[in-house]
Amino acid sequence: MARGKLITNLKKLAPAVILSLSLNGLMALIGTYKYSYDAYTHIFFADHYRRNWFSLWEPRWYRGFLITTYPPLTHQLLALISFAVGIETSFPVMILITGLLLAIGAYRLSGAFIDDKYRKYVALIVASYPSVGLMLHSYGQLPTVFSTALGTLALASYNDYLETSSRKDLILTMLLTSLTAYSHQLTVYFYVPFVALAIMLSKYERKNIKELFKKTVKLALLTLPVMLIPLIPYFASFRLLTSQEIIPHGSRENIFGNFIFSIMFFWGLYSFTITFLPNAIIIAFRERRTRPLLAAMLFFMILGLGGTTPLPKIILGKYWEILTYERFTFIATILYSFFLAIMLGDAGNIIDKYYLGIENPKPKPRVKRVIITAFMAAMIISYILASGTISSLKLHPRLAFDNALEDIAKFLDKDPEYYYITLELKSQRIRLNLLTSAPTLDGGYNSARQDPLLAESGVENIDASKHFPNGTKLLKILLSTAPEIGLKYVVCADEYYNPILLDYGFKPVKKYNSSPEITIWMLESVKTKVLQNPPPMPKYYVILWCVLPVSILILTTILYFKWRIIDEREN
Template sequence: MKQTNLLLLLALVIGLAFHGSALFFTLESTYDALIHLFFADHYATQWWEPWEYRWYTGFTVMGYPPLAHQMMALFSFLGGLKFGLYTVALAGVVLFITGAYRFGLLLTGNRRIAGYTALLAVGSSTFIETLHVFGQLPSIIGLSVLLHALPEIYEWMRTGRLIKLVMALSLIAVTVTSHHVTPIFGMVFFIFPLIGMAIMDDAREGVENARQITFKVFLSSFRKLFLRIVSFGAGSLVLIIVCILPYWINTKQNPITQVPIPHGSRDNFLEVTSSGLVFFLIPWGILLFLLPYLFYRFYSKRYLFFGISFSLLTLLGTGGTTPLPRLLLGDTAFDILTLDRFTLWATIMALPVFAEFMCRLVEGDLKQSLKERFGSIYHRLIGGFLVGGILFMVIFTMSLGYFRPSQPQKIKMLPIVNFLNQDMHDHWRYLTLGFGDQMAWLAAQTNAMTVDGNYHSARRLPELTTKAIERLENSKFRGVEGIGSLQQFLTIPEKYNLKYIFSNDKFYDPILYFCGWQRLQQLENGIMVWERLNVPPLPAIISKEDVPVYLKVMWGTIPVLTVLIAFFLNIHLLWLRAIKQRPLREPAYMYSWKKPKQFRPGLIYLNQGWALLVLLIMTYGGYKFYVENNAQRSPENVVKAYYDALDFKEFEKAHSYLAPSSGVSLDQYMLEVSVADGLLSSYAKLDSIGVELVSSSDQMARATVHTVWITPLETIRKSESQQLIKNGSSWYLVPKPPQKDIPPDQLLISNGTSFYNHGRRKITTQQTYNEDVLEQPVLEVLSASLVKNGDQYAIIGELQNLDRIPADVTLQATLYNEADITLTAYNAKYHIKHKLMPKEVTSFRINFEKIAWREQEEEMPSSFDPAQFSPVNLQELP
């Protein structure tokens, strides 16, 4: 019990209590957690089959290391998929806290400081964000296990004990099968500096003080440890290759063809401040105030290589703020990697040094130095500021998803699952719109297939890989790329056997309607089901890319075996330690750490100056934010705030910006809004706004407001004049008088024929009987002409329903050359009436479109244009 660290136990108790309880409120609304749940469902249902049919038109799960997913699948047999998800998440919390403790002990050789490291790891804002906002469980598992491997690697380098090499490699194998990026970059940013520190410690033993460690002495120690370095490096390389060999083979055979998808971590944080907040300020948190101390300690001779690594990670984590990360990584790696992982690693690397600082502040020389120079009150203020800053970052990060939700409201999936399971609806593919990452949870509960998916690196459809769009379901957020990709699926659904769409966002209603889709029903959870008729069902046999059996066996066995081997080795050694009578030998790193010198006054003043500078920058940033966002501070602000409230249907807020002297009540205002602007009010979203002040005085102003509204079908530009007055210190809009036109009649009577299809006459689960098959209406193309406008071809004409029953129309045109070889084909999109009553005639126009931006030389438009059209390039005359 003498060796038990009470701070570590306290950290574990607090960590499990805090994170364990918070997980149930945050994990399912994170970005990635439900994606991992879908992969876990795959392994739970078909462990040995790597091909997954349910996303896209099929993809292989060998594109992502499987350990975390397979562990969820195994635990799911005990309590279901979500039980497996939360169990693995809690295991990640424990592994991270204990890994941070061991990493802190490795760097400092002080159990007290290592205990502080574990405590600070619990409240680390970067860990909280990674777990509770991003839901990156495989990354957390991989990084945590890597932290556990570092002490074993150091011990092998210093002592040469073979058991340490075996334990280190066993943990590296677990890291490799958890996450493919962590071991590769972990070798560069964690293990290489660790090897450098081990060589430096070995060199230190041959001299009297650290100043005598010259390059010659360092090189001598390097030669001494060279064989150990090479043996570990060779073993790690073999494990990285063998443990996920199917992944490397799949990567070679199916290289990623996806065009780069924009990510906030690559933004210029000074221009896109929201990205700077999420990917820089929150991960660094309170550490921003201590950067001088962190760099000072990391660039001491023992930690020199960690200092270089820390500097590189800090630089790479700045994303597109400077051109240096792109120059260091290259264009390809910069566009593929999400750069927030570098900030994550930098802040984790800084935890032991931060813990050393806190230990010295609470009970060490820094406490004494501050008291002597500035008094005990100042010391308490500094301590309170740091602790308060940590607590503020914890609360702020945890509540980020509450104030700015990253997902739509939780959707009850059972009605959708029941719909797909009945009446053979799962014989067609479906598509979700406005579901967010919850589409992965729906996919995990049904065997029905979707053309969409949530792991863009695995998809192969050119309609998706040529667009910088993550998912079709949130296509409106990607502008021309998103809507352009979606409309190709909606126009030619038979190509993908796409019959049903579940819509949770009425923004898409116009494009669905004018592409020929019709509302089928609204489910009890509020989801609207859209259907497209005349779509053939999926074939009985769907093709797949098969792989050799030995790769399937490796993929299904090696990851779990790495966990069992690592678990056995560590538990075995713990058991031996428990039953041994003689005292245990302390690890080599316990003797290598030297207590830092007395806290230098210059460092105190430097860090105080830096902290004051950071505070001033934050204060100025907060003031600028207030000035730009205070709704009624200026005429421009109140106009923008008013239209923003209208855009988000916050009518009570919009009414508060109207001049009180106008006497317009809230009821009257909402009535006037409800009968104005039709399409704008129902479906349009505000794309941009410009405010031009025509005249202005201290109490009155007149502005011309230029707005651009978008729908999936067209862009609407409006310019209107607004009068503003100032009341006290606040500006208000003067409402315009309502339209006073009165329609001649309130009630209009019209005659029409309606049709009702009551469905099958015989209730059965068998295939539809012949007598239940609806009669196919007879249609006639009255006229059709091929026209050419510039280099664009189109077919225009008229179509009539000659029958006595309604017709749902899907009209396809094909162009042939003189040898009757097909050149291109496309369906009528918007320029046709897709539902024809008996004897009704419609005109049509079929434009021949291609998959846009497939060629590298094609430039994408800078802004969203719903009318964007990409004509097909024909090699021959039709």
């Protein structure tokens, strides 16, 4: 019986697996992730582990910073994959893995809220949801999506644990929840608790809520040590961080007051599916088990509107300005997919069954096939469009630097004892950071900045100085103190900065006929060499940070395959 169930699940998942691999494989070949906001930032972190796995100090950004300021697991997995395929190719490979895990996790979790006959549609919808394409390929937010996939698997195991009280389900939930925390700093604290509460409440008609609560408390007490001990270096690094001036972000604005923001933070994530929201409300009205799910979904949906509503400010207080809110909309879309699956499963009969309350409306198979085909075709098109949103809107233009970056990296490597900065290389600046061992004053992860000049500037990165109110002022301060701080080179791809560089004594020493043209500027009077002083850290932090997360992942993978696949097949 268990074997039959396993085979049935595999058959239901097969179309979603093929669809996920096809869509993510296509977008990976097109390479839209290369022009995303964050892809190269995460590749850079992975490159740190690839170069020196057991070091907690990264010297190439911000005059050096602690790598423990960002949870390690996603980056460590990228690094491990890179040993087989290369550091840049590891990112699209990880996208393929993440897309599969998310679709499978959503399929498994959906059993907590909806009937089994609808679940195959959940996997298909999540595999092709434009929010997934936007987050992975346009935003490059791999850790967010990967941690959500792990969190979804954890929640599915939590549901199993509440149903069975099995020790195996308890252990898997504990381990998967911990892996979620190792992958991203927010997912486990927002997504997992709220959806876990929805799962528990969905059982109130069949189960004793007090017993479910006791099980949940037991699970939490066992999970917390496993989850938090490897992250001790992360929490310890907080005391060393410098308070950062708030940097504006579109998701904290009224997103409907700006056309671009509305696409980036709403329409690009939901696409046409948001028009079916009334159906979800009616379904929850008829199906009690889905009501807690609807409440959780609406909570994340409203939170994801960011500055459009006062909710984030009310809930998060002064901390609301340090978060970005597309991540909450992304979570809402995953939960919304369960309702969309019901709509597909009952396609052709939604009005009769849910609006009119007819219990067993007459099936309309031809109408259902047409609706499902049209829906999935629209989802696939939306996924492809969302994956290329950033490039299509020219928010990150495709810079044709060809082989210039490799040559610039070789040039900088000849003088690695001095700092450099870039101007208008955009996302490709971090690719340059990957290619060279020379350190830069800039970087791609603001929270790690310890220099008060940068932290208090309100400028996201030096490379984009002219786009921030205080940016040109910051740049001039850096250039004026270049001899003292060891800033010898400026890699510039915008003539706007030429007069400023000349004013501070920099001279062009090399040009590249790329598009746009790149010029390397040098200040000959710089004699101060790079000197970094990493803060002392306990030696056992290396074990906690560099060994435990991957070890727990390996253990979880072995147990998951043993208990979820091998044992079920043998039974």
